[in-house]
Amino acid sequence: MTGRRTPAFADLPTLPDRDEHHAWDVWGRADEIGTLNLIGPQQRLAAAKTVRSGQMISLTLPLDEPAPGLFEERELFRHVVEDTAAGHDDRLDGFYLQGSSQWDGLRHINAGRHGYWGGRSEADLASSEVLGVDRWAEHGFGGRGVLVDVAGHLAAQGTPLAPAEPVEITAALLDEVAAAQGTVFESGDILVVRTGWTEWYRELPERERAALRGTIGTGFACPGLESAKDMAGYLWDREFAAVAMDNVGVEVFPVNRAKGFLHRRLIALQGMPLGELWLLDRLARACAERGSYEFLLVSGVLPLPRGVGSPANAHAIL
Numbered sequence: 001m002t003g004r005r006t007p008a009f010a011d012l013p014t015l016p017d018r019d020e021h022h023a024w025d026v027w028g029r030a031d032e033i034g035t036l037n038l039i040g041p042q043q044r045l046a047a048a049k050t051v052r053s054g055q056m057i058s059l060t061l062p063l064d065e066p067a068p069g070l071f072e073e074r075e076l077f078r079h080v081v082e083d084t085a086a087g088h089d090d091r092l093d094g095f096y097l098q099g100s101s102q103w104d105g106l107r108h109i110n111a112g113r114h115g116y117w118g119g120r121s122e123a124d125l126a127s128s129e130v131l132g133v134d135r136w137a138e139h140g141f142g143g144r145g146v147l148v149d150v151a152g153h154l155a156a157q158g159t160p161l162a163p164a165e166p167v168e169i170t171a172a173l174l175d176e177v178a179a180a181q182g183t184v185f186e187s188g189d190i191l192v193v194r195t196g197w198t199e200w201y202r203e204l205p206e207r208e209r210a211a212l213r214g215t216i217g218t219g220f221a222c223p224g225l226e227s228a229k230d231m232a233g234y235l236w237d238r239e240f241a242a243v244a245m246d247n248v249g250v251e252v253f254p255v256n257r258a259k260g261f262l263h264r265r266l267i268a269l270q271g272m273p274l275g276e277l278w279l280l281d282r283l284a285r286a287c288a289e290r291g292s293y294e295f296l297l298v299s300g301v302l303p304l305p306r307g308v309g310s311p312a313n314a315h316a317i318l
Contacts, residue, residue, distance in 0.1 A: 003187065004187060004237075004239060005239065006023070006026055006236070007023075007026065008237060009021055009232070009233035009237050010233070012026075013025070015111065015114050015269075016114075020111070020229070020260075020265065020269060021229075021232075021233070021269065022111070022269040022270070023236070023269065023270050023271060024117070024118050024119055024269075027271075029118045030118070031117075031118060032106070032117075032118075032135040033136055033139050034106055034270070034272060034273065035239075035240065035242065035270065035272045035273070036136060036139055036141065036241055036273065038187060038239055038241040039140075039142070039143040039188045039190075039241045040188075043144060043186075043187075043188040043241075044140075044142065046144060046186070047142070047143045047144035047145075047296045047297070050144060050292075050294045050295055050296055050318075051295070051317050051318065052290070052292075052318060053290075053318055054317065054318075055286060055317070056315050056316070056317050056318075057282050057286060057316045057317075057318065058279070058282075058314075058315055059192075059278050059279060059280060059297075059312065059315060059316055060100070060101035060278060060312050060314055061100050061198065061277060061278075062100070063077070063099075063100050064076060064077075067209065068209065068210055068213050069099055069213065070212060070213060070214075070215075070216055070220075071099075071213075071214070071216065072213060072214040074096045074099050075094055076094075076099075077092045077095040077096070077099075078092070078093040078094055079091075079092055080093060097302070097304075097310055097311060098308070098309035100277060100311060101275070101276070101277045101278050101279060101311065101312045101314070102275065102277065102309050102310060102311055102312050103133070103136075103141075103244075103273050103275050103299070103301060103309055103310050104263070104267055104273065104274045104275075104276065104308075104309050105131070105132070105133040105136070105307055105310065106131040106267060106271060106273075107125055107131045107132065107133075107307070107308040108267055109264055109267040109268050110122075110264075111268040111269055112264075114268075115268075116131060116268055117131060117267070117268060117269075117271045118271075125306075129306050132304060132306045133301055133302060133303075133304055133307035133308070133310045134302070134303045134305050134306075134307060136273065136301045136310075137304075137310075138303070141242075141298070141299040141300075142296070142297055142299060143188055143189070143190055143241060143296075143297060144186060144188065144189050144190065144295075144296065145189070145190045145192050145295050145296070145316055146178075146185060146190070146191060146192065146293055147192045147193075147194060147283055147284065147287050147294075147295075148174055148178055148181070148183065148191065148192070148194070148293070149181070149280075149287070149293065150169055150174070150177050150193060150194060150195055151194050151195050151196035152194065152288065153176070153177040153180055153181075161195055161196060163196055163200040163222060163223065164221055165221055165222075165223065166222070166224075166254060167252065168223075168224075168225075168226040168252050169193065169223060169224060169225050169252070170226050171226070171230065171231055171234040174193070174234070181287075181293045182291075182292075182293075183294065185238050185240075188239060188240075188241050189240055189241065190240065190241055190243075191242070191244070192243075192244050192245070192275075192278070192280065192283075192297070193225070193243070193244075193246075194245075194246055194280040194283075194284055195222070195223045195224070195245065195246055195247050196246070197223065197246055197247040197248070198246040198247070198278065198279050198280070199246070199279075199280075199281045216249075217254070220248070220253055220254065221253055221254060222247050222252070222253050223247060223252060224245065224247050224248075224250055224251045224252035224253060225243075225250055225251045225252065226251070226252060226262075227251040227252060227255055227260055227261060227262040228259040228260065229259075229260060229265065231262060232262060232265040232269075232270065235266065235270075235272065240272070241272075241273075242272060242273040242274070242275065243266070243272060243273075243274055243275065244274070244275025244276075244278050244312070244314070245276065245278060246277065246278045246279065246280045247276070247277070248276060248277065249263065250262065250263070250266075250274045250275075250276060251263065275312055275314070278312065278314065283295075286316075286318055290318065295316040295317060296317040296318075297315070297317075298314065298315050298317065299312050299313060299314040299315075300313035300314075301313075
């Protein structure tokens with residue numbers, strides 16, 4: 001990557017009583033879009049130049065998947081179709097915005113008593129529309145996507161990633177895969193990492209999928225990014241605008257408490273959008289066929305005031 005535009009991770013200030021770096025002053029404490037600031041007209045024009053064939057690939061699951069849902073408290077929505085004089089209207093009842101392929105917004109995770117992105121308090125969020133996902137929608141969520149196909153790379157080496165094991169994807173492994181693909185990261189990229197988990201889950205028998213419901217935090221395991229502070233630094237220093245993966249929570253499960261919670265570091269302290277449960281098999285095949293892992297990525301984030309998260313509704317244009 002050339003021409004960095006932000007301070008190095010090591011130079012960011014730390015919280016008053018914790019050795020955790022924060023980027024709250026990089027774009028000012030009134031900022032509401034975090035690392036999406038790294039995507040502007042220049043980055044969008046560069047992303048558009050990656051389009052060669054015009055092929056468009058959806059990166060998201062149907063809204064009613066995973067099925068059944070992985071969290072017991074999240075019941076599947078009810079789709080109601082109503083007759084009208086001219087035809088039909090419909091609505092969704094009990095729709096969890098983060099139940100399928102989605103983005104975690106800046107209202108989702110706090111840094112404990114230090115608050116949300118920019119140091120906002122619970123009272124700030126309760127009394128205003130600050131940090132809603134509509135801020136991302138207004139800015140526009142799209143730019144150059146880069147796929148790092150960890151699953152494909154390890155499978156080609158004869159050491160496939162075990163989808164039900166807590167395999168840590170390290171910074172060194174991300175660099176190894178990117179180098180093997182010929183991928184060079186640029187400031188403002190949206191990093192997309194494939195573990196193969198979502199594909200594996202969809203192929204499980206119904207009884208095995210049902211057995212996974214409610215196990216997150218009580219035995220559930222899957223590959224993901226190492227949650228250590230060094231990983232937060234790696235993602236910041238490469239100036240990724242966002243990170244999306246095809247696993248349950250971006251970072252490895254179960255979370256290693258000794259290494260910390262990557263969600264807290266990335267969302268609350270670095271302002272970085274995190275995408276979860278994306279569907280990446282078609283994209284991986286298409287990128288491998290054309291020998292390039294860059295593409296124009298666009299995501300239709302909901303313009304929802306106070307929104308905590310949003311369905312991703314993401315597409316890659318190759």
